[in-house]
Amino acid sequence: MTQGxxxxxxxxxWLVAGAANASAQDAQEVPAAREVLPTVLVSGAVSERRxxxxxxxxxxxxxxxxxxxxPMINLSEAxxxxxxxxxxxxxxxxxxxxxxxxxFGARAPFGVRGLRLYTDGIPASMPDGQGQVxxxxxxxxxxxxxxxxxxxxxxxxxxxxxxxxxxxxxxxRFAGLDLDAGSAGLRQLRVSAGAxxxxxxxxxxxxxxxxxxxxxxxxxxxxxxxxxxxxxTGARDRVLVLLNGIDQRAQDPLGLTAAQLDxxxxxxxxxxxxxxxxxxxxxTQLGGRWAHRFDEDGVLSESRLTAYAGRRAVTQWQAIAVGxxxxxxxxxxxxxxxxxxxxxxxxxIWRVGGGTLATGLNLERQRDDRQGFExxxxxxxxxxxxxxxxxxxxxxxxxxxxxxxxxxxxxLSPTLNASAGLRAGRVAxxxxxxxxxxxxxxxxxxxxxxxxxxxxxWKAAPSLLLHVAVGRGFESPTLNELAYRADGQGGFNTDxxxxxxxxxxLGAKWRGDGLALDxxxxxxxxxxEIGVLSNSGGRASYQNVGRTRRQGVELSGSWEPASRWRxxxxxxxxxxxxxxxFLTCSxxxxxxxxxxxxxxxxIAGTNGGSAYAxxxxxxxxxxxxxxxxxxxxxxxxxAVNDANSESAAGYGLLNLRARRGATLGALRWExxxxxxxxxxxxxxxxxxxxxxxxxxxxxxxxxxxxxGISLRQ
Numbered sequence: 001m002t003q004g005x006x007x008x009x010x011x012x013x014w015l016v017a018g019a020a021n022a023s024a025q026d027a028q029e030v031p032a033a034r035e036v037l038p039t040v041l042v043s044g045a046v047s048e049r050r051x052x053x054x055x056x057x058x059x060x061x062x063x064x065x066x067x068x069x070x071p072m073i074n075l076s077e078a079x080x081x082x083x084x085x086x087x088x089x090x091x092x093x094x095x096x097x098x099x100x101x102x103x104f105g106a107r108a109p110f111g112v113r114g115l116r117l118y119t120d121g122i123p124a125s126m127p128d129g130q131g132q133v134x135x136x137x138x139x140x141x142x143x144x145x146x147x148x149x150x151x152x153x154x155x156x157x158x159x160x161x162x163x164x165x166x167x168x169x170x171x172x173r174f175a176g177l178d179l180d181a182g183s184a185g186l187r188q189l190r191v192s193a194g195a196x197x198x199x200x201x202x203x204x205x206x207x208x209x210x211x212x213x214x215x216x217x218x219x220x221x222x223x224x225x226x227x228x229x230x231x232x233t234g235a236r237d238r239v240l241v242l243l244n245g246i247d248q249r250a251q252d253p254l255g256l257t258a259a260q261l262d263x264x265x266x267x268x269x270x271x272x273x274x275x276x277x278x279x280x281x282x283x284t285q286l287g288g289r290w291a292h293r294f295d296e297d298g299v300l301s302e303s304r305l306t307a308y309a310g311r312r313a314v315t316q317w318q319a320i321a322v323g324x325x326x327x328x329x330x331x332x333x334x335x336x337x338x339x340x341x342x343x344x345x346x347x348x349i350w351r352v353g354g355g356t357l358a359t360g361l362n363l364e365r366q367r368d369d370r371q372g373f374e375x376x377x378x379x380x381x382x383x384x385x386x387x388x389x390x391x392x393x394x395x396x397x398x399x400x401x402x403x404x405x406x407x408x409x410x411x412l413s414p415t416l417n418a419s420a421g422l423r424a425g426r427v428a429x430x431x432x433x434x435x436x437x438x439x440x441x442x443x444x445x446x447x448x449x450x451x452x453x454x455x456x457x458w459k460a461a462p463s464l465l466l467h468v469a470v471g472r473g474f475e476s477p478t479l480n481e482l483a484y485r486a487d488g489q490g491g492f493n494t495d496x497x498x499x500x501x502x503x504x505x506l507g508a509k510w511r512g513d514g515l516a517l518d519x520x521x522x523x524x525x526x527x528x529e530i531g532v533l534s535n536s537g538g539r540a541s542y543q544n545v546g547r548t549r550r551q552g553v554e555l556s557g558s559w560e561p562a563s564r565w566r567x568x569x570x571x572x573x574x575x576x577x578x579x580x581x582f583l584t585c586s587x588x589x590x591x592x593x594x595x596x597x598x599x600x601x602x603i604a605g606t607n608g609g610s611a612y613a614x615x616x617x618x619x620x621x622x623x624x625x626x627x628x629x630x631x632x633x634x635x636x637x638x639a640v641n642d643a644n645s646e647s648a649a650g651y652g653l654l655n656l657r658a659r660r661g662a663t664l665g666a667l668r669w670e671x672x673x674x675x676x677x678x679x680x681x682x683x684x685x686x687x688x689x690x691x692x693x694x695x696x697x698x699x700x701x702x703x704x705x706x707x708g709i710s711l712r713q
Contacts, residue, residue: 044058056149060144075138084101093221103550107689116159127343144166149503168204173196174712210222215253218251225246239289240288275319280314291303325375353410372392401428406422415458428446465510481496495543524550549577555571568612568613570611607638614632626658640697648684649683655674659671
């Protein structure tokens, strides 16, 4: 059922925009279309390079695509078009997006794991491998870069892929107002301003406020996000200071069982209402970068220094049954932690024999002051649920990463280039228990790693680049994954080992005659894969499940057959399987794992592949005056647990979008409308991997409408 704006209302707005556009054309001619420049990539390389020349699998989503994909609240709006990447909106602001790259990160029941996240070069991933993207200000981005394959391992621990948001420079003075409205009671207000200040200085400020009633009962949310940017460019120096903050309060509708999803995908499981499940998040982060360029005739080319620090506070009320909190080892049903984190990265870039060498040191630290409380007070008829009760957990969690790295890019001939790199380091993870009435759960682990990568790029023709790369990856357990032992007893999970992978990638890139094609094939062999053993009663425990294999093919391309037509296509396959059999749990409680998982089962949380296709038409002479487009997205079925006893069905969706804009005096305006899931298909848009209660499925909306209005002066 459509909620909020109806398709008819959206169509009326579209007609009004058309009339206004005609008046605007009479008032003033729309400026000429901007020159199309080559797409530039920062991720994966020593210095900026063209995307078409990057000898590894990478994708770039530009600012125009971000705006047309939706209200710029979630990365999932635009990243569905990137091959090899799963970016699912859980329709639950109490949990982050479900993100994975070539199957890395698929096990995460919340947050982001196995991927490295950056905004303007400043990490949004913690040293233990956890990350979050809710504080990314997509409205200020010039592009989002996605790096896949062996060279992502050069970003260190838990870098099965890289997602980097790059902010837009301020070239002219502006003030902006954006209004968004859509289904499920979505409404958003965004104000922004920026200006070049002279003598190389520029600044940008943006604040947005979001409110939504949510798709299901107990899924309302409100979020305030702010970001400030100050930059200076001199003759030899570039400085950037970035400050962002988020304050979010969201209800949590939890997942549904298969029976609940079939009966009514708009329902909320009763436990969510009973315990008033919800999550509050506040985060502030300050970061800076300084780059200095040296004389051209010296061996030292450039120095770069990045530093950042932040605080994150989270309180989450979970639906943990009162009886499940009786055991002495229970951490309660309320999670409450305050995190302090910081990092420092120093890099020198050298000129070496016609090539470029980067060397650097990196330090990242994280400390969580973590408590757990019962989610009830009182007993019997006077008992209240969904409140903060007695203390059940009190500890400090620490993670520290120290790394050294080097990366070389060297031309071997006019058409052949080599890239090689090594990142070595140590991650230390520890817990110091202060709640000793139920025993001492303190513990510590240290892991060392060395991730090499080697690649070749051959310019076989002016329009064709062939590339091959091989590398080794490393992913440590996170602090959350070490918190509980697999045998259900108290104490640090010291038996859990990091997973290590060997990756191979072959690819090709073609550019010419309005056609761009990227293709890659990959093979990943992993040992000591980390998997969920049990997930119930507020306690998720993990184990190493042996060897796994990931392999697949990724294809993406765009074509402009005529000046007013544009097509885009991406297709990817993923064959992600366990190579060894093991035992796991299927329900709660689970004192001993008894459910066999046979070799050859699909890795939980992964699908067999996805596809995206788009056809866009610019009905006017200039692209800035409007666009009509049809989109199609398809995803194959997703395994929800290791035993593969259940799966989220595959689906195909048809979406429509329309844009119109013009200039009226000094005011530039644009109206964007989307009609998503035109066929009103109901399906599970994301899954909660290996949920002990069988509530695996997070339903996606049916037919939905979004309209956005943007004003710039």
